[in-house]
Amino acid sequence: MAATPPVRTSDLRSRAKEMALERAKKARVPADLRGLGDTRAMLRGGPTVPAGLTLAPSPDSAVPLLGHVRSFQLQEGEKRLRDLLRFREELGDIVRFQFGGITAHLMANPDHIQRALQEKNKLYGKNTRGMHKLRLVLGTGLLTNDGESWLSQRRIAQPAFHRRRIASFGDDFATASEEMIAQWTEGEPLDIHYEMMKVTLRIVGQTLLGTDVTRESDAIGKAVSSVVEDVNERVNALVDLPPPFPTRRNKKLQIAMDVLDGIVLDMIEQRRASGESGDDLLGMLMDARDEETGESMDDAQLRDEVMTIFLAGHETTANALTWTLHQLSKSPTVARRMQAEVDEVLGDRRATAADAKDLVYTKQVLQESMRLYPPAWMIARSPDEDDVVDGYHIPKSSLVFLCPWVTHRHPDHWEDPEGFDPDRFSPERSKGRHRFAYFPFGGGPRLCIGNNFALMEAQLILATIARDWRLDLVPGHPVEMEPLVTLRPKHGIAMVPHRRR
């Protein structure tokens, strides 16, 4: 579908405001997730345990009332990540935390991941504090919804991610990558995170939503950073007043949401005005009819779906690529082997979808990079009923942290866990590995709908870069992980491009 430049219409702003209020209502955090639910637990620093069951071990840094809020939840990013690894090492595969009245467990064993995401996925729902906060931004789109209405949304969107359809995007992936690298200058430093955000944003807009957002990418980038920081602050905040309150935080969120809502509502408006729905994901969403009522989605629903794809469909892939380029700059042997593969497969021609199957090592590099730097570093769930895991009591409505960051480094499943070794993902060495020792895209029915899209896109972007350029880290540039909703580089990543041909 031809890309059309967005045109702003006069009533978009007021409609966006109405929708934001609706979302704020839906995103209200239920009492048991606000930390007010189990006051006795809050005073005692732990939940009530049914007879015959034990509480999982817990770090001894808890203080009365707040539990681990100060010693863990409010820790600065990298320390929090390191602490998670240490807790697992010292206390075992299930670690309990107390955040005020909220009990949370880190479950690190692949068997636990399989239980929560696959075997007992109906029990472990998405009714978590983080999801409620994310709903302020995404509303109830595919990522944040649950139950029957999620299933019908998933059925509508699924055909847009069929392998054949993804293959038809190969040319878009390659063209966007070529145009990006054509702007680079020998020896002139770039923020590679910014570059990756721009190219993945352009791709998701073009392939799935039929819109060219290149001109707006700076404004979108700023707004996206602002909302992911905001959601993170809200999840960790002891007090968080919802959007109708004119707090500093709420005003800042409103400014960012105005930008994103304006762009998303424009896309919908443009498509309606064209008189054709089109055969991309946006078209499928617009054509979808409710099985019982025969009604199509209203603008608020469409907005939530489009916003979800727009944000979930570029930020994660951009982070995966950024960390991969960073790893490659630190691992010259791996970089040379990948370049040799790219030279052999592409020579000096443009990449195509058909090359993805031959860029085997390039894919392994990406997989290994997502093992060490999983863009979705933490997946949260909350059981609707009490559960017992490894003899430990997991109370109803508590939080469960499934953390690729930790499980991807589990020493029982990964030899030399901190080493960067893409050969781990060769077919021979992958044999016998627990299916849930590696889950950068989640698993079970809620497996990332965009996983094959993301892999092919990232493979072709990476191969196009490696064909023409070598990227070196700017000496002294601070590289720090920031675990927000996704795992981002806190200060961007400054790299210098050097021509290979």
Ligand code: HEM
């Ligand atoms: C490297 C890139 C990506 C990573 C690491 C990633 C990771 C994930 C993870 C872990 C989940 C599951 C979340 C949960 O269970 O709570 C998820 C879900 C989702 N992802 Fe991705 N994702 C990536 C790329 C994409 C792309 C390119 C798209 C769309 C174009 C996308 C759209 C979605 C959507 C809509 C969901 C919700 C699916 C559902 O619940 O039915 N993601 N992603």
